[in-house]
Amino acid sequence: MRPVVTTCSYCGVGCTLEVRTLRGRIVKVTSPPDAPANRGNLCVKGRFGHDYVTSPDRLTRPLVRRGDRRTGRLEPASWEEALDLVARRLASVRERYGPGAVAGFSSAKCTNEENYLFQKFLRAVIGTHNVDHCARLCHASSVVAMNLALGATAMTNSIGEIRDHADVILVTGSNTSENHPIVALEMKAAVARGARLILIDPREIELARFATVWLRQRPGTDVAVLSGLAHVIIRDGLWNREFVERFTEGFEELAAAVAHYTPQVVEALSGVPARDVEEAARLYATSPAAAIFWGMGISQHTTGTDNALALVNLALLCGQLGRPGTGLNPLRGQNNVQGAGDMGALPHVLPGYVPVTDAEGRRRFEALWGVRLPEAPGLTATEVTEAACDGRVRALYVMGENPALTDANLNHVRHCLEQLEFLVVQDIFLTETAAMADVVLPAWSWAEKDGTFTSTERRVQRVRRFLDPPGEARADWDILSDLARRLGSDWRYDSAEAIFEEIRRAVPAYAGITYARIEERGLQWPCPAEDHPGTPYLFAGGLPRGRGRFHPVGYLDPAELPDDEFPLILITGRVLYHWHGGVISRRSAGLNEIYPEALVELHPDDAARLGVHDGQMVRVRSRRGEVTAAARVTERSRPGSVFLTFHFAEAAANLLTNDALDPRARIPEFKVAAVAVEAVARS
Numbered sequence: 001m002r003p004v005v006t007t008c009s010y011c012g013v014g015c016t017l018e019v020r021t022l023r024g025r026i027v028k029v030t031s032p033p034d035a036p037a038n039r040g041n042l043c044v045k046g047r048f049g050h051d052y053v054t055s056p057d058r059l060t061r062p063l064v065r066r067g068d069r070r071t072g073r074l075e076p077a078s079w080e081e082a083l084d085l086v087a088r089r090l091a092s093v094r095e096r097y098g099p100g101a102v103a104g105f106s107s108a109k110c111t112n113e114e115n116y117l118f119q120k121f122l123r124a125v126i127g128t129h130n131v132d133h134c135a136r137l138c139h140a141s142s143v144v145a146m147n148l149a150l151g152a153t154a155m156t157n158s159i160g161e162i163r164d165h166a167d168v169i170l171v172t173g174s175n176t177s178e179n180h181p182i183v184a185l186e187m188k189a190a191v192a193r194g195a196r197l198i199l200i201d202p203r204e205i206e207l208a209r210f211a212t213v214w215l216r217q218r219p220g221t222d223v224a225v226l227s228g229l230a231h232v233i234i235r236d237g238l239w240n241r242e243f244v245e246r247f248t249e250g251f252e253e254l255a256a257a258v259a260h261y262t263p264q265v266v267e268a269l270s271g272v273p274a275r276d277v278e279e280a281a282r283l284y285a286t287s288p289a290a291a292i293f294w295g296m297g298i299s300q301h302t303t304g305t306d307n308a309l310a311l312v313n314l315a316l317l318c319g320q321l322g323r324p325g326t327g328l329n330p331l332r333g334q335n336n337v338q339g340a341g342d343m344g345a346l347p348h349v350l351p352g353y354v355p356v357t358d359a360e361g362r363r364r365f366e367a368l369w370g371v372r373l374p375e376a377p378g379l380t381a382t383e384v385t386e387a388a389c390d391g392r393v394r395a396l397y398v399m400g401e402n403p404a405l406t407d408a409n410l411n412h413v414r415h416c417l418e419q420l421e422f423l424v425v426q427d428i429f430l431t432e433t434a435a436m437a438d439v440v441l442p443a444w445s446w447a448e449k450d451g452t453f454t455s456t457e458r459r460v461q462r463v464r465r466f467l468d469p470p471g472e473a474r475a476d477w478d479i480l481s482d483l484a485r486r487l488g489s490d491w492r493y494d495s496a497e498a499i500f501e502e503i504r505r506a507v508p509a510y511a512g513i514t515y516a517r518i519e520e521r522g523l524q525w526p527c528p529a530e531d532h533p534g535t536p537y538l539f540a541g542g543l544p545r546g547r548g549r550f551h552p553v554g555y556l557d558p559a560e561l562p563d564d565e566f567p568l569i570l571i572t573g574r575v576l577y578h579w580h581g582g583v584i585s586r587r588s589a590g591l592n593e594i595y596p597e598a599l600v601e602l603h604p605d606d607a608a609r610l611g612v613h614d615g616q617m618v619r620v621r622s623r624r625g626e627v628t629a630a631a632r633v634t635e636r637s638r639p640g641s642v643f644l645t646f647h648f649a650e651a652a653a654n655l656l657t658n659d660a661l662d663p664r665a666r667i668p669e670f671k672v673a674a675v676a677v678e679a680v681a682r683s
Ligand code: SF4
Pocket: 008, 009, 010, 011, 012, 013, 014, 015, 038, 041, 042, 043, 044, 045, 046, 047, 180, 181, 182, 183
């Protein structure tokens, strides 16, 4: 069996896979030892979690709802009927209410080529910038912060530098071992070499065992803790004066803003001992090469942008940028969430992060696509939901996303989706969102398509077909092209590579990347010319905005705090064996067998007070909904906080989560919600 070399479909690490198949089924997955991100290692999902592609649940024919939107049934239809209907209904909404009444959610699980075409479809065919994707729910705040302060929109350094170059690794808001296991492996290898790990996390995650210092803050107090580190660094003169003078602006404002955050004040606000704040600050500031890594524990807050800005402030203060083993590294979740953003599947930027408000940039795309583009940004995904509720958005096209399970405050989201005149979902399974649709279009999975993904370290890598698609399913780019033609555009793409060639013309950072160049090994953008080697770490020659900008930030309470009625704080997250809404991992037999149901993590003190024992069913209630699941009594959670994953539709954590938004990034506060827990009988 000759293996097909491709890229993992789960997380943004972008591990290289060698997939062997027999009679249409995956029989073995390995990785070459020289794989750039993963050095031959794979986590349990990458090695054993891909049998979902041959699940009998795969969609194989288009489905059209017959009868009333609420009571009618989804029934098989021909492609001709389904696509005609989609084109007719989208055109009708556009004609009656204007292009802004149509919106689309693109997919971080799809390839760059498909994301590029999806946003082009909304912009050039429909005439709206109402396009977004799940980055809105994970790292939108990190992107806003890094763009404001640095002019950058991605992880600055490479995964391989962790093991090879970092002396200090600061990890915060990332359960790296479960969500980016290969990155955690590199961190542990670095610690074995002698690097020191600073962990800032309220939960006792695996990395706590490897940490030199662990700051266990109260959920939602990140700005206070990070400002405390900056306070100590400035107070003790540990900041990098040369870097600050040459490459930054706004130092005095930052110094004034953090003056209040003495270690004692931080201890009072966050519960982190003052001595640990002192130690962490000294470790980070005095290291020859210190790298910061963060995840959604930082970004999914109403203060997500402030949290990320506080991290950027630290890196600028200490000059921990522009060298191997340093940098600001938001760990991107989905396999191609970096690429989806690069391709412009965002409402305020065109491909390559060109603001839609930039007249010159807009004109470049108008010339490339032969259309006029709207001047104002579109709606974010969270704003689209509200607009569906009040009638500003009437038709929604969802490609490979599942807002009816993964958005905050699900009861409200589902109510809003029900208000739409027309919902079309393109996916590989009948997700919770697809089950609400008027038309469902069956798409190819990652195993059946060619294209590229861009990993968290900006590495553009090939995805290759190794299985035939099921039934009548079609490639996402092929469906989009067909729809575009039905709506009057002359799209004639005949392969993923043909689309990539257009991307190279649209996005300067991708201009030097060709399929031939990444045949063996991916390239990291920016790669502006065909003789450019790619860029393992950013800022070697200075910062893109000229000077990095310090942004003073101050601690603000989360939108919802515990009270007498809802006395505990809910933190949501993921576990190693499952993936986001569980759509694919729950259809992978081995993963599902290991971790088959949702578990509510409770600290033993809280469990004793509530009279709950390990394994007992508990009801978790918030102001927005309730779920019932088994309790896991463990000291991993802080006293006063509860942890629940969002993988399981039957115990969907997002029925409980708060949809209050960060004002700049419009990301909901998934990480802090006030809840009550009570024991119930197992039904
Ligand atoms: Fe796949 Fe991520 Fe695991 Fe690598 S770490 S094998 S990319 S899920």
